[in-house]
Amino acid sequence: MTHKPSDHHVGPAVTLGLPAAWALHDLEELAAVPGWLRRNVPVLRKRFPAVPEAVWRRAESLDGRQFAAAVGVMGTMVAAVSAAGAATGGRSAAFQTALDGFGLHGLAHLAQAAAFRGYTPGSATSPVVVVPFALWARSRLRRAGVLRPTRARDLALGLGLAGAATVASHTVARRLLSRS
Template identity: 80%
Template sequence: MTHTPSDQHVGPAVTFGLLAAWALHDTEELAAAPGWLRRNVPVLRERFPGVPEALWRRAGSVDGRQFAVAVGMVGSIVAAASAAGAATGGRSAVYQAALNAFGLHGLVHLAQAAALRGYTPGSATSPVVVVPFTLWARARLRRAGVLRPTRPRDLALGLALAGAAAAGSHAAAHRLLGGR
């Protein structure tokens, strides 16, 4: 029996693999970001004077608890997207947008590290987990015939969604913890 691409099964390694890859990546961010920010915001403030002072104050005041709550909130979004992907065999537009956002998020980490010429939280797992997983999952979706054509607008939307999820989760965590 011959199989057409759409007959191929996209299993949980592709769909829930997004959640697993995200968890590995965000474990690095969770361990590194609060301390890294406290140590580096003064240097970054001088190096990038055009950034509004309010952003520097907020970045320098992120504590481990607030960051952990924000990471958990994003994790719930990624879990829901992964479940949507599993329920639809990878066809879910939400899952595919989250997969694109994850891969682009990894590229942003690499760009940040390159711009700063050194380590930034998330830059260690991006080239070994985030980008390879995203490329692998997209290839599996493509072979199964379920990957939607990716237009530049979709990539911009994915990047905007990743940014909104991160900013929204940090704002919600800040509010939830009483602005500590």
């Protein structure tokens, strides 16, 4: 019996795998970011003098509580798009865009590590969790016939939304912690 692509089922490993892969990746970041920033902002300041001083001050002031809160906010967003993906059999544009953003986010971590010429938070799990999961999930969506055609603007949207979600999660975390 031959199967048409649309006969394939997108199982929960694809849609619910996104928050699992995200959690593994963010555990690395939770463990590494605050200390890594404290140790490396002076090096980064010298290496990248064009970056505004306000960026370095904000990076130095990021504490573990704020970063953990931001990770929690982002986790809520990832869970929501994954639920949309599960409810639609992977057809959700929000889910597919988030999946693209997640994979590209992993590539951005690898580019950061290359620019830094060493380890940066997130660069250990990106080549073994983030990028492989995103590619695998996209292949499963493609085989099931539900992956929308990928255009450069879709990838730019995915990366842009990942960046916007990061900024939003840190903004919400700062506001939540300033109230406590």
